[in-house]
Amino acid sequence: MPARTIMQWLAPAVLAVAIAPVTQAAEYAGGDEITVLQGFKPGGGSDALAQLVQPRLSEILGINFVNEYMPGATGAVAWTRLAKQSPNDGSVISITNTPMLMTNYIMNDAISYDTDEMTPIANVVTDPGIVVVNADSEYQTIENLLDAAKQNPGTVTIGNSGVGGDDFFTTILLEQASGLSFKRVPFQGDGPSATAAMGGKIDASFNNLGNVYSQIESGNLRALAVFAEERLDTLPDVPTMKEKGFDIVAGSSRGYSAPAGIPVEARQQLIEAFQTLAKDPDFQAQAEQRAMNLDVVTGDDYRAMIDQMEERFRGVWDEVKDDVAQ
Amino acid sequence: MDSSLVMTGLTNVLSLTNIACILGGTVLGLFVGAMPGLSATMALALLLPLTFSFDPATGLSMLAALYVGASYGGSIAAILLRTPGTPSAAATVLDGFPLSQQGKAGQALGISLFASFFGGLMSGIALLTAAPLLGTLVLEFGPVELFAIAVLGITIIGSLAQGSVISGLFSGGLGLLVSTVGMDLTTGTPRMTFDQINLFSGIDFTVALIGLFSVPQALTLIENSNQGEKVASRITDRLIPRLQTIKKLMPNILRSSGIGVIVGLIPGTGGDTASWFAYNEAKRFAKDKSHFGKGEIAGVAAPEAANNAVVGGALIPTIALGIPGSSSTAILLGALMVQGILPGPNLLTDYGDVTYTLIWAVILANVGLLVVGLAFTKMSVSVTRVPDGFVACAILTLCIIGAFAINNSLFDVGLMLGFGLFGYWLAKAGVSPAPMVIGLILGPVMEVSFQQSMLIGNDSFGVFLDSPIATVLLILALLSILQATPAFRWVRRPLKRRLQRG
Numbered sequence: 134m135p136a137r138t139i140m141q142w143l144a145p146a147v148l149a150v151a152i153a154p155v156t157q158a159a160e161y162a163g164g165d166e167i168t169v170l171q172g173f174k175p176g177g178g179s180d181a182l183a184q185l186v187q188p189r190l191s192e193i194l195g196i197n198f199v200n201e202y203m204p205g206a207t208g209a210v211a212w213t214r215l216a217k218q219s220p221n222d223g224s225v226i227s228i229t230n231t232p233m234l235m236t237n238y239i240m241n242d243a244i245s246y247d248t249d250e251m252t253p254i255a256n257v258v259t260d261p262g263i264v265v266v267n268a269d270s271e272y273q274t275i276e277n278l279l280d281a282a283k284q285n286p287g288t289v290t291i292g293n294s295g296v297g298g299d300d301f302f303t304t305i306l307l308e309q310a311s312g313l314s315f316k317r318v319p320f321q322g323d324g325p326s327a328t329a330a331m332g333g334k335i336d337a338s339f340n341n342l343g344n345v346y347s348q349i350e351s352g353n354l355r356a357l358a359v360f361a362e363e364r365l366d367t368l369p370d371v372p373t374m375k376e377k378g379f380d381i382v383a384g385s386s387r388g389y390s391a392p393a394g395i396p397v398e399a400r401q402q403l404i405e406a407f408q409t410l411a412k413d414p415d416f417q418a419q420a421e422q423r424a425m426n427l428d429v430v431t432g433d434d435y436r437a438m439i440d441q442m443e444e445r446f447r448g449v450w451d452e453v454k455d456d457v458a459q
Numbered sequence: 460m461d462s463s464l465v466m467t468g469l470t471n472v473l474s475l476t477n478i479a480c481i482l483g484g485t486v487l488g489l490f491v492g493a494m495p496g497l498s499a500t501m502a503l504a505l506l507l508p509l510t511f512s513f514d515p516a517t518g519l520s521m522l523a524a525l526y527v528g529a530s531y532g533g534s535i536a537a538i539l540l541r542t543p544g545t546p547s548a549a550a551t552v553l554d555g556f557p558l559s560q561q562g563k564a565g566q567a568l569g570i571s572l573f574a575s576f577f578g579g580l581m582s583g584i585a586l587l588t589a590a591p592l593l594g595t596l597v598l599e600f601g602p603v604e605l606f607a608i609a610v611l612g613i614t615i616i617g618s619l620a621q622g623s624v625i626s627g628l629f630s631g632g633l634g635l636l637v638s639t640v641g642m643d644l645t646t647g648t649p650r651m652t653f654d655q656i657n658l659f660s661g662i663d664f665t666v667a668l669i670g671l672f673s674v675p676q677a678l679t680l681i682e683n684s685n686q687g688e689k690v691a692s693r694i695t696d697r698l699i700p701r702l703q704t705i706k707k708l709m710p711n712i713l714r715s716s717g718i719g720v721i722v723g724l725i726p727g728t729g730g731d732t733a734s735w736f737a738y739n740e741a742k743r744f745a746k747d748k749s750h751f752g753k754g755e756i757a758g759v760a761a762p763e764a765a766n767n768a769v770v771g772g773a774l775i776p777t778i779a780l781g782i783p784g785s786s787s788t789a790i791l792l793g794a795l796m797v798q799g800i801l802p803g804p805n806l807l808t809d810y811g812d813v814t815y816t817l818i819w820a821v822i823l824a825n826v827g828l829l830v831v832g833l834a835f836t837k838m839s840v841s842v843t844r845v846p847d848g849f850v851a852c853a854i855l856t857l858c859i860i861g862a863f864a865i866n867n868s869l870f871d872v873g874l875m876l877g878f879g880l881f882g883y884w885l886a887k888a889g890v891s892p893a894p895m896v897i898g899l900i901l902g903p904v905m906e907v908s909f910q911q912s913m914l915i916g917n918d919s920f921g922v923f924l925d926s927p928i929a930t931v932l933l934i935l936a937l938l939s940i941l942q943a944t945p946a947f948r949w950v951r952r953p954l955k956r957r958l959q960r961g
Contacts, residue, residue: 175504176793184511184797200508203867206642206659210868213656240647243654290915296647318602318914319644321907328726328782334601335915347781347803422799457646 161194163223163399168199169389170215170227172208175200178260178343179228181423182387186257189416193406207297209237209244216250221392223399226254229390235443236297239450248443252395253435255407256388258420259428260341262303262360263371267333268352275358275377278337282313291315292326292338296457299385300326300339303360305449310379330354341385342367346424360384367424386428388435404431464807465587468815471516472823480517481820484524485827489835491525492532495542495673495854496861498665499529499730503790505864507797515798516813520820522794523770526787527824530730530767531575531832535839538567538759542673542854546665547730547766549672549896550738553619554751554758561754564840569698570756571763572832573705578716578764579825582771585720586778587818591807593724594779600725602911603922607932608725609905612732614939615739616894626890634898637662638906645910657870664731664899666862666871667878671892673858674879679886680851698836704756711741711757712764719765723772727908729785730766731900737765771821778806778814 161167169187173179180200187198203211211227212234219225229251238244264275272278282289293300296319304317318335320326323344330338331353338345338354346367348354356371360383364373374381389407391400410416411429420427430438471477484506491502503522510518533548538555551571558567585593600608616631617624640651641661652658715737722733741761742751751758773784774791781802783789792802795813800806806814842850862875882892916922923929 174790175507176790176797178796180793181796184508201867202504204660205866205868206656209656209659210866241649241659243649243652243659244656288917296642296645316914316917318911320911321644324782325726328598328780329601331780332598332601334603347801347805351804353780353804419799422801423796424801 172211216246464811488525488528492529524824550762557754578768583822606908607929631894634895638902670878715764719768720772723769734762
């Protein structure tokens, strides 16, 4: 047993040493170490992605990844650092969460970075938006919930993960598309919002699949609808909002971006690494086990995805900001 | 509860690797906890990436042991140096340090260790036996109930305001005011942030706490360093408390452990809150309140039993429902997620082997704490033989490291030093920083839950009366306030007289 103990301690070190020389052939243009700025605390959703993605990227690129956690202002501290104060030689990247990445500065003038000051590398996962209610809730279907809002406008309570988060905007998009009005209740994150729905404290929670999947599976929550293009493989019985006549596809996405103007070669190598990663069956299986919905979009396509989202949310915010910030 | 899983967990935890990791975690926790400025949550966050390469059960056991160790370790610096090692040991300072000044540091540390052990053990047993039952209780606590808890907690300020009520209320009000810095939850508007994005998430109360408690003490040590006489420099009494003392404190320890478990299991409140609640109740139940704040041993036992009981309490909803009961257990859940275990209500069933190993690890870590803690505490007492000037420099260095490590932010270091200077001024002016800390801890909880309650209740205060839990808690808060006013004495005096006569 003691021998195994020592091996468990040493294994990572041995691995790190062993990997380095083998893969030296294709040298990464941004150096032999990449610092990843994380805008959230260790152990959160971003970290879970980092721990899944980075060991594999490390093998593909033959470099080491160093995580630097800088939580604060819903990621804006880290992203300001990325855009304004990081070397653009490919040695620093950051996990970028959309739509938070854009809504941060759309909503607050004091946040000064812009996605134009970044080089989007790749989106990795998109956690689709989902409507959940307490298992004992009177609302059996999404129609029930919408009817209740029609009969008593502004009283049906809908939890979201916080002002500026994806669920907050999804609620507004649904309000605009349906002409209904809900009572939006912000929480400090998806977890507390789901808990409140589980306890029957709010009528429904607009959440994300990954956060509530195990609660749906075990019967604590009931899913009424998903904000996805098509029905999800994991929840085949839950209808999409599109089916119900509301063309809203939304979710919370996480990917990687670098500062603007990094060397073309480094950008290309990073993009190719993510493309290789996306095809790895072991990676796909691991992601599925963690209820992470892979949505790998690289390079210019990721840029387009960001720009599109920014335009859409800027429009939504311009319309509702006077109402929200009374 | 599946008894075979319970046994699997027990055999898992008794493997050499796991015992070694649990003991290692406990020692590391003691060490980190004892250092002013370094907190349990921070240590968990720093150790977390290291455990990714471990087997899930081993990694989690080590993290849990660290959490247990740090929950006690914080009291060592609180008692010996008047600087809480962790936020949850802030209440221990009030009576721990006066005891140390009277030359009773050994007694205070011994009681702190035993109270921590009992608190931790009891919460471990609650975790093992009643987790599924108590876990569902968490769902009863929504924004409305959380608001009532925060209000009840705020009333503690009144009872902490020893001497001058005005200065206590001033300190508490200041804490509440500072806690409003940051983004407004319901509108997203930044308040009092002066366009400084480092303030958007508000002021981390740990940063303020380090500044308010530790920096003034370091400065005071430097001021007095040439005076020669040091009362607390030697342990003249025994570390292991007498059976008689333990017996006398047992009701207090049991009550405090209960408070710890309950406060721990409510998401949004943790060891920092529980220790103040327990301290306040110990004072309320005491026949002779005059010694509190001047070196009352019950004032050490209560917060220490409570903050260790929080560990098990906070784990209850974590394992029963996948809902973290505190910021530290949120990190433990993160560890599970990274290991590929999706936290949810299936932790006790599908991943029962890992979960029960974790539960046994908590119990084992408390036993380990008692053994390792005795040796460690004896060693750490030698810190009082170090000249004050050196201790002061070490405290300041640790404060800077600690403030930086919370968010990897230099801004926080500046903020901490600012709070430090302010705290120094408060100390000179004779204002206690304790009410301010309570304001800082509970202010955001109270504000956020109030806004949410108003939204849920359609802007009607009736929402608080619709919830039996909230109603009871708010009535308790009202009584707690009345108790401190002359009105209560007018009612009580004739009543007492009548009782005596009758």
